[in-house]
Amino acid sequence: MxxxxxxxxxxxxxxxxxxxxxxxxxxxxRPYADDKEAFLQHLDTAWQARRFTxxxxxxxxxxxxxxxxxxxxxxxxxxNGTAAMSILMQALGLKQEVILPSFTFISTAHTLHMAxxxxxxxxxxxxxxxxxxxxxxxxxxxxxxxIIGTHIWGNACNIEELTQxxxxxxxxxxxxxxxxxxxxxxxxxxxxFGAAEVFSFHATKVFHTFExxxxxxxxxxxxxxxxxxxxxxxxxxxxxxLAGTNAKMTEISAAMGLAxxxxxxxxxxxCHRAYKRYQELLKGxxxxxxxxxxxxxxSNYHYIVAEVSDEFGLNRDELVNVLHAENIVVRxxxxxxxxxxxxxxxxYRTTDNELPITHKIARRVLILPGGADISDEEIxxxxxxxxFIHANADKIATILRKQSS
Ligand SMILES: *Cc1c(COP(=O)(O)O)cnc(C)c1O
Numbered sequence: 001m002x003x004x005x006x007x008x009x010x011x012x013x014x015x016x017x018x019x020x021x022x023x024x025x026x027x028x029x030r031p032y033a034d035d036k037e038a039f040l041q042h043l044d045t046a047w048q049a050r051r052f053t054x055x056x057x058x059x060x061x062x063x064x065x066x067x068x069x070x071x072x073x074x075x076x077x078x079x080n081g082t083a084a085m086s087i088l089m090q091a092l093g094l095k096q097e098v099i100l101p102s103f104t105f106i107s108t109a110h111t112l113h114m115a116x117x118x119x120x121x122x123x124x125x126x127x128x129x130x131x132x133x134x135x136x137x138x139x140x141x142x143x144x145x146x147i148i149g150t151h152i153w154g155n156a157c158n159i160e161e162l163t164q165x166x167x168x169x170x171x172x173x174x175x176x177x178x179x180x181x182x183x184x185x186x187x188x189x190x191x192x193f194g195a196a197e198v199f200s201f202h203a204t205k206v207f208h209t210f211e212x213x214x215x216x217x218x219x220x221x222x223x224x225x226x227x228x229x230x231x232x233x234x235x236x237x238x239x240x241x242l243a244g245t246n247a248k249m250t251e252i253s254a255a256m257g258l259a260x261x262x263x264x265x266x267x268x269x270x271c272h273r274a275y276k277r278y279q280e281l282l283k284g285x286x287x288x289x290x291x292x293x294x295x296x297x298x299s300n301y302h303y304i305v306a307e308v309s310d311e312f313g314l315n316r317d318e319l320v321n322v323l324h325a326e327n328i329v330v331r332x333x334x335x336x337x338x339x340x341x342x343x344x345x346x347x348y349r350t351t352d353n354e355l356p357i358t359h360k361i362a363r364r365v366l367i368l369p370g371g372a373d374i375s376d377e378e379i380x381x382x383x384x385x386x387x388f389i390h391a392n393a394d395k396i397a398t399i400l401r402k403q404s405s
Contacts, residue, residue, distance in 0.1 A: 008388045010395050014325035021381055022327040029302070031203035032267060032372040035259040042255035051251055055231070058254035063214070065261055070191035072216045074223035077254065078230060081178050081200025081213035082107040083247040087229040088196055088215050089115055089146075090243070091222060092172050096143040101131055102337040102350070103358045104150040108176055109338040118348075120144070121339040123355040127292060130157040132357065136165065146172035149194075153303045155294050156185035159193045166194075174198070177216075181207050182268050182300040191216040196226075201257060206271065206302040206372060207264050209253035267372035271301040274374050278304055281383035285390050287312025303333075304370035307361070313393020316364055318400055322389055328382050331367040 012018035042058055051057060063075040078084040085108060089098075098112050102121035109119040120139050123132045131149045147166055149157035157175065166173035173193075178200035180190040191197050196219070201212030217223055225242070228235060233244035275290075282288050291305035308316040316332070323330050337358045339350040352359035369378055389396060 008385070010392050010399070013322060013396070014327075015322045016399065020325065020327040021385060022378075024327065026328045026369045026378045026382065027371075028304075028329060028331045028367045028369055029204040029371040030373045031208060032260070034263060034267075034372075038259035039256055042258050043252065046251040046255060053248055053250045055227075055248065056251040056254070058251045058258060059249050062209075062249075062254045062257045062261070065258070066214060066216070069261065069264075070189045070216055072189075072192040073218045074216065074220065076215045076217075076223060076226045076230060077249040077257075078213045078215065078247040079249055079253075080211045081176075081198055081202060082111060083245070084198045084200075084213040084215045085176065086111045086115065087226055087245065087247050088174060088198060089117070090245075091225040091229050092146065092174070092195060094145045094172065096145055097141070098146045098148060099131075099136055099139050099144060100148040100338075101150055101152075101358070102339040102355055103129060103334050103361060104152065104176060104338065105178065105334060106338050106341055108148060108150070109341075109344055113343070117145075118143075119338070119344060121337075121344070121348075121350050121355060121358075123357050124152075124361065125158070126357050126361075128155055128158070128294070129153070129291070129357075129361060130155060131162065133158055133161045133165065136162070140165075140169055140171070144169070144171055146174060148174050148176060150176040150178075151180040151183065151185075151190055153291060153293075153305050154180045154183040154190075154299045154301070156180070156183065156190055156193075156297070159185050163194070178202075178205065178213075179302065180300075181205070182264055182298065184298040185294075187297070192218055195219065196222060201253070204371070206267060206300045207257070207260065209249065209257040212249055212253045212257065268300045268302075270372055270374075271370060272299075274370055274379060275301040275304055277376065277379050278306075278368060278370075278383065281380065282306075282386060285312070285387060287390070288386065302371060304368040306366045306368055307364045308366050309364060312390060314389065314397050314400070316366055318397065319366070319386075319389065321400070322396065323382075323385065326385060328369060328385065330369065330382075332362075332365060333367050335362045335365065337362045 014020040066075040112119045175197040177197040196217035201209040229244040230247040233240045233242040293299045
């Protein structure tokens, strides 16, 4: 697949017309495909029972297993994480304005916008890259109905301070925990903070159901409303009590979830080993640093998050281009930030000066190939290339910049 032995020269780089070092794409988060036998067994159960959806037994079982894994009272499984966020906003009655980080996946801003709510973009902490509390405080006004924090890369937000702030102001607090399955805050599994937390089980995540998601909460009343909202507002066969949608998880997705939940810890270990291998192999490369995980907490290390600064010799985007040409599909999550994406860029004109840390990090962040399916060889070849590019940065930059001018 890759040619580790290949002698690298500047002119043989794929960006300059050479052969890519990897024949096939090495992705940042390739979906894992383990546990096929167990998956097929669960699927067979659904087949026999003719139960494919509508809160079937596999969905119910998956919700129970997630509840006990996360030590939370209620888990409501959905067809994806975005729909989960959408029904949560509906069930909590969010309105007018909601504060969220710009530096997160665009789905949250879209979900607010499509519900007629204005997304108000907040800057992030320079170390943790989660919501900057002081900036949050400045953004709160009498239209603010909630704050949505993202536990970015599995690092929890400053939950204590956010909880205090929201309770003082009488507004809702919810969390996007799409990255945070298997991560802790003060030793407690993420999933029970705020009014509710939202997970994504998309194929690229550390635990997946092809497409899928869930909301977790300790509120029975909210859980009840979410279950109805997920299913068109039905109370029973023909009794509709509130406005709802279709956000149900299928039995096929639940089959995948049941097949692979028990191996989550194994995948987390794999991701952790991968992270340590990167740290080892890129040690001493000026201009490449690794995002710091919260100390004393459990993390899933699902994303290998690096920061590229000027000392590297190429800027982040040049490095991305050189690696992409070699078939190493590193990613720039979350560049350029939600505030610089349409329609928000045109609608609200939040400037980079208002969000200086977001602006800085979005231009430097680099997600390296990782995830539960990454092999040592793929890590080695990526690191070998990055080291070579760094060692020859002046020469490569000169040619690249001449080409583009
Ligand atoms: C993946 C992701 C989502 C969206 O989840 P889907 O299941 O793809 O709808 C939301 N927020 C973050 C931070 C994500 O990474």
